[in-house]
Amino acid sequence: MFALADVNAFYASCEKVFRPDLRGKPVAVLSNNDGCVIARSAEAKRLGIKMGMPWFQLRQMQLPEKLHIFSSNYELYASMSNRVMSHLEELAPRVEQYSIDEMFLDIRGIDNCIDFEDFGRQLREHVKNGTGLTIGVGMGISKTLAKSAQWGSKEWPQFHGVLALSPGNRQRTAKLLSLQPVGEVWGVGNRLTKKLHAMGITTALQLAQSSPAFIRRNFSVVLERTVRELNGEPCISLEETPPPKQQIVCSRSFGERITTYDALRQAICQYAERAAEKLRGERQYCRHIAVFVKTSPFAVNETYYGNVASEKLMNPTRDTRDIIAAAVKSLDRIWLDGYRYAKAGVMLNDFTPTGVSQLNLFDEILPRAHSEQLMKALDSINHSGLGKVWFAGRGIAPEWQMKREMLSPAYTTRWSEIPVAAIR
DNA sequence: TCTGGGGTCCTAGGACCC
DNA sequence: TCTGGGGTCCTAGGACCC
Structure with a gap:
């Protein structure tokens, strides 16, 4: 016998827990980049707010009651x-x-x-x-x-x-x-x-x-x-330990369209860096790195362009430098001038649990010296809470960063954002 | 102007092997 | 008239989930 427990209107409910003033009020949560509705409270459903409704349409709607909107706050969820x-x-x-x-x-x-x-x-x-x-x-x-x-x-x-x-x-x-x-x-x-x-x-x-x-x-x-x-014949069993991941994807829509190669390369570097970090978190190495770019599929007056390219490595890696290099090499093969890019991403595939490829015992290419130690140092600095280090290729505070204009505090994970109860 | 992100599994078809 | 059989691996595409 199985039970399934599911939180009602999860994201919207998380926003409400720390906002007692929103009890009984309609609440909706938007996707990354404040794109479209991905969660609604019961009150918002009753107002007729539909899943997937774009925010720019929703904000123009005449509603009988004020709808409380939030950007996605994955740290809180x-x-x-x-x-x-x-x-x-x-x-x-x-x-x-x-x-x-x-x-x-x-x-x-x-x-x-x-x-x-x-x-x-x-x-x-x-x-x-x-x-x-x-x-x-x-x-x-x-x-x-x-x-x-x-x-x-x-x-x-x-x-x-x-x-x-x-x-x-x-x-x-x-x-x-x-x-x-x-x-x-x-x-x-x-x-x-x-x-x-x-x-x-x-x-x-x-x-x-x-x-x-x-x-x-x-x-x-x-x-x-x-x-x-x-018909009561169980075919899918309980998986207590999740199987190891077969793929890691890091992709994002841009806060504003990207039109220059330099900006797109920065985005790809940032996603490659994040993907490599996730890969190390999974204790895996990868041999296949793919990059995709695309313009908006909704823009009716522009020709659509979307493409993907990938690199296959001789030796499995989890070194951010290798992954950035392969990603940029792939990007160079599909970059085209003259388009307004809306989204890009980096995908890692073909995982192995160790960094040595048995097929290449006689290879002349040696792995980078101290790669493991360097990545370990990098990850521990970035997880320490004291500050962040990153690769320069990613740039600083780019203008295409995703939009989150209605973000709530990280009530449960940051001391500075902990809720305050006023006593009179 | 403005429409998310991150996964899994299955199938079909082609390349290649002996 | 007439040109094998059996297999693996890889990729792309399509479906699904939240």
Whole structure:
């Protein structure tokens, strides 16, 4: 038996925890660069604020009530996420963190001492008391059913955020699935929904009742698993230890369009530096470095340009200097004059756990001297909180830096930004 | 003027091997 | 008339998730 715990309107709720004056008020959080809406409080949803709505459109809308808007504050959300996860772990020993605001819990056997839904209410209360955030809990015999239950717990207020689909109660499961649109099923996105609709499959129950062989023939093994999971046959297990990453991406839209090579090279250097830092954090080495650049796909009066180039290294590396060099070399192959670039990024692939390539034992190219020590020194300075050092290629305070004009304080991670309670 | 970022998995097709 | 079989690896593209 799995439980899925998910924080309601996570980013918007984090903003509200430290702003009691916003209780009952509509709140929305914007994506990086203050681009579009990525989280809404219940009140904002009721106002009709849609996910993905661009901010420049939203700000022109006539709303019956003031909407409180925030830039993304990932420092705050990551810290609040850690608090939620550790509270959940206190009540359930085997867990898998699935996303920044979701946790799968192994709750096998828990019904020997407590009713599943009573346990769900305990989880809810514990997290609420410790963090100020409200979670929804769904339970089922497979991860997909737990997800469906969690969807139901939000859909009908009478469940008060906790819904269990016990294996014994098949009718309850069928009832819920008959009410769940197929597009709300975990693993069924936009494209699959369209194709399923065309075949007359519109509810989760109809999908569950399709033959797995038929689904595999017409779709793929992935959707076949979903069908089996909906029928209470678990195909996706709990992953307590996350598998090592296979890819690291660092990309960003620019606060304002980039038109010069020098500015774009600075951006690429900055992303390469950050990607290399993440790579060392994963204790990995990489052999493949790719760079992409693109203009805005929304600009109707400009011709679109997007391209990608990559470098394959003889020896795996995690030295920032190697990664910057490969990234700039790639950029030089795809840079074109005369475009207004909106976004760029650096991607690392082909990871190995050590820096020595066995195929190149007789190579003349020797690794850089003291590379490990230098990178270690760099990372420890940058993690010390005392200040930062960086490579000059990245430039200083560039004008294309991403926009965050409505950023809230880092209430939980910076002493200088800790909330102050005034006593009268 | 202005539309996010970071991941995973699967499949098909081509290159290449013996 | 008629030109094999079986495999691996890599890449690109498409789908999904939050």
